[in-house]
Amino acid sequence: MLKDLVTPENANVFVGKLGDILEKAIDKPLGYAINWGRIWSLWPVHIETACCSVEFGAASSPRYDVERFGIIEAFGSLRQCDLVVVQGTITRKMAPRLRLVYDQMPEPKYVIAMGACAITGGLYFDSYNVLPGIDGVIPVDVYVPGCPPRPETLIQGCILLQEKIKRMKARKFV
Amino acid sequence: MTAELPPGLALQKVDERIMTLNVGPQHPGSGHMRIVVQIDGDYIVACDPDPGYVHRGEEKMAEYRNYITNIPHLERPVIHDSCNVLYPYVLGAEEILGIEVPERAKYVRVIASELNRCIYTQYWLAIYGIFLGHSTMFMWPAGDRELLIDLMEKMSGARVTHAHFVPGGVRNDLPANFEDACLRQVNYFEKRIKEYAAVFYDNPILISRTKDTGVLSKQDAIRLGTTGSVLRASGVDYDLRIKEPYDVYEELDVHTNVMKEGDSYARSKVPWLDMMESCNIIRQALQKMPKSGSVRTKLKPNPKTKGPETVYKRVESGRGSLGCYIVSDGKTEPYRVKMSVGSFRNLIALPYLLKGEKLGNMPSVYWSLNYWPVEADR
Amino acid sequence: MSEETEKPTPETTEKSVAKQEEVIELPALEKGLSEKLTSKFGEKTSIAFVKENRVRVDVKKEDVHDVAEFIRDEMNFDHVESVTGVDFPDDKEIEVVYHIGSYTDNSLANQVLTLATRAPREDIPIPGKDGTRLPTLRDIFYSVEFHEREVFEMLGVYFDGHPDNRRLLLPEDWADLPPLRKDFAIKGR
Numbered sequence: 185m186l187k188d189l190v191t192p193e194n195a196n197v198f199v200g201k202l203g204d205i206l207e208k209a210i211d212k213p214l215g216y217a218i219n220w221g222r223i224w225s226l227w228p229v230h231i232e233t234a235c236c237s238v239e240f241g242a243a244s245s246p247r248y249d250v251e252r253f254g255i256i257e258a259f260g261s262l263r264q265c266d267l268v269v270v271q272g273t274i275t276r277k278m279a280p281r282l283r284l285v286y287d288q289m290p291e292p293k294y295v296i297a298m299g300a301c302a303i304t305g306g307l308y309f310d311s312y313n314v315l316p317g318i319d320g321v322i323p324v325d326v327y328v329p330g331c332p333p334r335p336e337t338l339i340q341g342c343i344l345l346q347e348k349i350k351r352m353k354a355r356k357f358v
Numbered sequence: 359m360t361a362e363l364p365p366g367l368a369l370q371k372v373d374e375r376i377m378t379l380n381v382g383p384q385h386p387g388s389g390h391m392r393i394v395v396q397i398d399g400d401y402i403v404a405c406d407p408d409p410g411y412v413h414r415g416e417e418k419m420a421e422y423r424n425y426i427t428n429i430p431h432l433e434r435p436v437i438h439d440s441c442n443v444l445y446p447y448v449l450g451a452e453e454i455l456g457i458e459v460p461e462r463a464k465y466v467r468v469i470a471s472e473l474n475r476c477i478y479t480q481y482w483l484a485i486y487g488i489f490l491g492h493s494t495m496f497m498w499p500a501g502d503r504e505l506l507i508d509l510m511e512k513m514s515g516a517r518v519t520h521a522h523f524v525p526g527g528v529r530n531d532l533p534a535n536f537e538d539a540c541l542r543q544v545n546y547f548e549k550r551i552k553e554y555a556a557v558f559y560d561n562p563i564l565i566s567r568t569k570d571t572g573v574l575s576k577q578d579a580i581r582l583g584t585t586g587s588v589l590r591a592s593g594v595d596y597d598l599r600i601k602e603p604y605d606v607y608e609e610l611d612v613h614t615n616v617m618k619e620g621d622s623y624a625r626s627k628v629p630w631l632d633m634m635e636s637c638n639i640i641r642q643a644l645q646k647m648p649k650s651g652s653v654r655t656k657l658k659p660n661p662k663t664k665g666p667e668t669v670y671k672r673v674e675s676g677r678g679s680l681g682c683y684i685v686s687d688g689k690t691e692p693y694r695v696k697m698s699v700g701s702f703r704n705l706i707a708l709p710y711l712l713k714g715e716k717l718g719n720m721p722s723v724y725w726s727l728n729y730w731p732v733e734a735d736r
Numbered sequence: 737m738s739e740e741t742e743k744p745t746p747e748t749t750e751k752s753v754a755k756q757e758e759v760i761e762l763p764a765l766e767k768g769l770s771e772k773l774t775s776k777f778g779e780k781t782s783i784a785f786v787k788e789n790r791v792r793v794d795v796k797k798e799d800v801h802d803v804a805e806f807i808r809d810e811m812n813f814d815h816v817e818s819v820t821g822v823d824f825p826d827d828k829e830i831e832v833v834y835h836i837g838s839y840t841d842n843s844l845a846n847q848v849l850t851l852a853t854r855a856p857r858e859d860i861p862i863p864g865k866d867g868t869r870l871p872t873l874r875d876i877f878y879s880v881e882f883h884e885r886e887v888f889e890m891l892g893v894y895f896d897g898h899p900d901n902r903r904l905l906l907p908e909d910w911a912d913l914p915p916l917r918k919d920f921a922i923k924g925r
Contacts, residue, residue: 231384234412235437235732238481238518245484245500262384277907278383278390278411285384307431310422310922311415312915313906332437334517410905418915418922580839583815583879594839602789602846670790670835670848672817681835681848683820694916698818698835706882735905 215354222292222354223346226255226267231285234272236299236332243335250335255342266293267345268322272332273301273308274315286322294349296341297324300331307331376403379717383411387489387721390731393708397717405712407705413735420695424660425451428695429521435699435733437518439478441470442675443733444523446682447695449604449671451525454686456664457655463527464605465647469540470513470522471673472636472643476547477506477518478676479629482728486626487558489721490567495558502550505543512536525661527654537644548637551630559627568622572711572723575620582707586678586700587632587728591617591624598674610642622719625726629676660690677701677728701734766791769811769849776806784852792850800853801871804834808876812841813849816873819883821891823918829854830891832870834880855893863892863914864901872898890916 190198207214232240243250255267262285274282286293297318300306305316318324325348328341379395382388392408416435420428432447433440445467452459480503487495507517512533514520522529558564574584579592589596597614599607615631617624665688672681678700685694704727711723769791770783780799784792795803807813813836822831834851838844858866872895873880884895885904892914895901903910913920 229384230386232390234390234414235434237390238438241481241484242500242504244496245504246497247501247504273412273414275411275413275907276910277413281383281411307434308414308419311419312912312920312922313413313415332518410907413905415915415922418920422922580814581878583817583877585817589839596839596845668792670850672848679817681818683818683833683835685822694820694822696818696820698820702882702886703817703879706879 218354219350219352222266223349224254226294226342226345227265228267228269229262229265229285229289231262231268231282232271233274233278233282234299234301236272236302239332239335240269240271240298240338243338245335248335248339250339250342253339253342255346262289265289267296268293269296269298269338270302270318270322270324272299273306274318274321275313276315277313279315279318279321282318283321294325294345295322296326296328296338296345298328298333298338298341300329303327303329375399381720387724389485389725389729390735393720393724395712395717395720400716400718402712402715402717402720405709407708409702409705409731409734411735412732416736417695417697420692422691424690425455425525425663425692426657426659426661428692429524430519432695432697433519433521435697435736436478436676436730438481439474439676439730440518440520441467441474441523442478442673443680443697443699444521445471445604445673445675446671446680447684447697448523448525449673450669450682450684453669453671454663454667454684454692455525455657455661457526457657459527459605460652460655461606462648462651463653465643466513466528466532466653467523467605468607468610468643469640469647470510470520470528472640473506473510473513474520475636475676476633477503477510479633480506482629482676482725482730483554483626486722486725489725490564492558492561492564495554498550498554498557502547505547509536509540509543512539524654524657526657527652529654531653537647541641541644544637544640548634551633554630559630565623567719568626568722568726569619571622571719572625572715572726573619573621574625574707574711576618578710579620579707582710583703584678584707585703586674586676587628588625588704588707588726589678590614591628592620593618598672598679602672604671604673606643606646609646610639612639622722622726625728626722629728662690663688675700677730677733678704697736699733699736701729701731702736704729705734765843765847769847772811773803773806776810777803784850789846790848790850792852794852794854797853797855797870800851801873801876804836804851804873804876807836807849807851811849812844813838814840814877816877816880816883817848819880819887821887821893821916823857823891823916824854825857825918827854828857830857830868830893832887832893834873834877836877861892861914861917863888864894866892866894868892869894869896871896874898890914892917 297303302318305314308314326341326345328337330337375398376396382392390411394406395402396404433444436443480499484496484499511517514522574592576593579589595616599612615628663686667686670683672679681698683696684692687693766786770786773781782794784794817835817837820833831854836849855868855870884898887893888901889903889906
């Protein structure tokens with residue numbers, strides 16, 4: 185009976201349906217497990233955009249040691265990263281590159297706007313070469329204010345992002 | 359094709375062996391800039407640095423703000439060396455506004471400037487460790503610089519962006535018991551940085567990676583107009599703290615550290631030796647500083663200038679000579695402010711040094727130039 | 737304490753009576769530098785000011801190459817610290833200022849020779865293709881290379897003979913006026 189129904193042409197449909205049913209059944213625990221994995225693997229892309237990178241570097245120093253939270257471990261390849269920390273001013277020359285980096289990253293991906301310049305343009309609100317905030321370039325999850333933010337503020341922003349991911353729907357990206 | 363190449367690097371033959379490689383701006387070994395290198399196998403045949411990713415138009419913005427309100431954004435190019443990057447501007451503004459600086463403020467400035475030099479160099483050294491894959495050398499300087507950041511925080515109230523120097527002195531006086539704390543921390547700091555020799559400078563891996571790479575001869579260092587530690591590592595004894603002393607440097611006993619090799623190793627070692635010299639200067643300044651007195655000549659919020667004038671002031675920053683050229687037309691805003699920064703002047707050496715070098719040596723040569731991209735772009 | 741009280745007084749007196757005594761009090765070195773230039777080039781150069789450690793020479797754009805060559809060969813200055821462009825729309829001119837220093841000659845270590853020249857200014861600039869041109873000094877001072885590129889993009893002064901007049905700091909698609917010209921207004925101002 186079932187053998188007749190499942191032909192090589194529509195086998196995928198049946199398997200997919202089965203997967204849907206399974207996921208419906210265990211959606212909540214599965215989503216929790218996926219999100220749990222995501223919040224402990226927030227690795228940022230190695231892109232420095234302006235002077236906030238000094239405090240970003242200081243956040244990894246022994247005094248602040250952000251890696252004890254399992255986040256923000258500076259890492260080389262953007263294919264394995266899922267976090268962009270925009271460290272300060274985005275100039276008109278950097279904006280296309282930032283978008284390019286963001287587009288190359290696999291889902292899921294999150295963005296932290298670090299510093300006043302990344303949020304609104306900050307001190308450089310009237311400069312001819314600075315964008316008034318990065319919202320127009322990439323979507324932002326968490327804003328970390330300060331000029332530059334202290335490492336503690338950055339850590340708090342990351343923890344906020346973790347809280348946010350916990351409440352996100354994990355299935356969106358599956 | 360030859361017109362596209364950087365000058366001084368005449369490439370005779372371009373064939374399919376040559377590959378063009380973009381390093382940066384998203385790269386662990388580039389910082390905020392892009393370096394376009396052309397490689398033949400493993401060897402760099404041409405290099406074209408492409409700065410400007412952090413060009414924020416600070417010189418243009420300075421034309422719209424008066425001499426006091428220019429301070430916060432002019433220190434942003436190097437926030438971890440913010441006192442030194444502001445120093446020539448403040449000296450120039452004082453000459454244009456015609457203000458005298460109290461004696462105690464000059465000593466406070468020297469202390470703050472030397473502390474900042476150490477903070478900058480420690481950060482630079484930490485990144486140099488990262489570039490060479492030496493994690494301990496990131497952790498140690500990045501941890502030790504927090505000691506001095508604490509001191510600057512006590513002094514000015516901010517962690518990195520102090521805005522402490524203002525025309526007419528410094529913004530506020532030293533806190534109570536600052537001298538003791540400063541002396542204690544600086545002594546400990548000096549003891550700590552001497553330990554770097556064992557883990558970093560005497561490390562055979564570091565020596566094999568940096569010795570005889572990117573050799574800049576004395577003649578070329580002069581011809582290319584390099585400055586700071588790059589120049590001193592090539593055997594030219596030139597330090598503005600001695601040659602053209604500003605504020606109270608002539609009353610202090612300042613020595614320079616000169617190495618003759620001119621390779622990446624010498625360029626990485628000279629800033630480290632300079633930090634020990636900075637500790638000496640801080641101790642001397644603490645001793646000679648007047649124990650009390652004013653630290654600031656009060657100014658109006660929108661001070662008047664003496665009249666049309668041009669000044670060019672130089673200081674020795676963490677990255678070398680830092681000049682500020684201010685044109686005043688008698689108004690309350692400067693007509694033109696130009697920062698001639700050490701990073702931008704050292705950049706010209708990069709294509710020169712990388713030619714014929716292995717690609718793997720690029721990060722060590724590049725970062726040994728004491729280059730901070732944000733400052734070079736301004 | 738005595739040092740502290742004594743120190744400010746010579747400075748203040750020097751500043752207040754600078755008008756009469758400046759020329760006499762100046763060290764012989766700076767005067768020698770300016771005299772060396774005027775004796776060689778005569779009316780072609782005009783000494784704008786002679787201050788402590790700073791000498792400024794204004795030259796016409798036709799002579800800037802010869803004067804720079806003389807400064808390097810005969811006066812032992814060996815590198816350019818900074819090249820600054822200053823826009824003067826009222827005079828219809830753009831001033832380009834070279835700050836020249838010396839590493840090799842120890843007696844000149846604290847001296848900065850300022851060499852200033854002026855290029856004609858066009859109201860509607862076409863960078864590289866209009867009359868705003870100056871001879872390059874790169875064949876004399878190698879260190880001006882990136883500085884002159886910066887002045888070209890920021891003020892539109894084309895340097896004739898510069899091998900590499902490309903854009904340096906601004907974005908590749910910059911099509912506006914050169915930003916450091918006075919008629920380029922930044923937003924909100």
